[in-house]
Amino acid sequence: MLRISKVTRRFGDKTAVDNVNLEIADGQMVGIIGRSGAGKSTLLRMINRLNDVSSGIIDFDGLEVSSLRGQALRNWQRDCAMIFQQFNLVPRLDVITNVMLGRLNGRNPLLNLLQIFSADEQYEALKALERLDIAQTATQWAQTLSGGQQQRVAIARALMQKPKLILADEPIASLDPRNAQIVMDSLRDINAEGITVITNLHTLDTARAYCQRIIGMSAGRVVFDGSPDELTTDVARAIYGADGLKEAFSEAMTSTSLAPLSAPRLPRTPTNAQQAP
């Protein structure tokens, strides 16, 4: 269980995240929506500790994440993988090495420097790439792949961390609808296997299609927390504002306006089933 209690983050006199309280049970797939500047990225970055909290506590299964330091912090960043809009791969490294770099925190730094990976690590990286259906790109430089392929490599790299939690910060914002769908389907399949997924999304339709729980943010605050069914037009207006509703619905290029491509590969079990809050 991830618990966010009274968490605030200020940048100078700007309050990016304002007194947020959330509980996210293991195995949920949660979409965070809101206008640009609502505080979505800052919230995810505080969970992963790319940003520190100004006040409040973030706790995961009794571990006080918000105050971790040193190796304990690196261990948490391994358990809590992060996926970014711009993929963050090393462009002039082959795909399989990029994936193996997901092991960075668990390995001897000297081996990282020399880029020496064990046969097991290479096998696992290939398995992760196969799972994302891009094993055939393993020896190519990352920069030669399409955006959708690069995001799948980034997800494979996240899987190499054997994370308990995957945080995705607008993972489809740079992708065309078809690739956006493939990436969202991949995240949904991973979630179906029991890994908690929390993803920032710009558009309502994607959140509705993929997430059983949707959190709406506005001006740093949580203004909605519920199921897609509860996300009425009035609620959407409260999240996006009257002007912003257009923004939420009109970004066809960055949204997955079609239904998911496939059903989850694994049947849901009581332990990995998502629950509305």
Ligand SMILES: Nc1ncnc2c1ncn2[C@@H]1O[C@H](COP(=O)(O)OP(=O)(O)OP(=O)(O)O)[C@@H](O)[C@H]1O
């Ligand atoms: N490092 C920073 N320094 C100063 N201000 C920041 C910093 N990071 C975020 N902010 C400000 O905090 C507010 C929330 O930003 P954040 O990126 O979390 O919003 P967001 O909802 O993720 O928006 P977007 O969808 O555009 O990424 C914005 O006003 C932003 O300008």
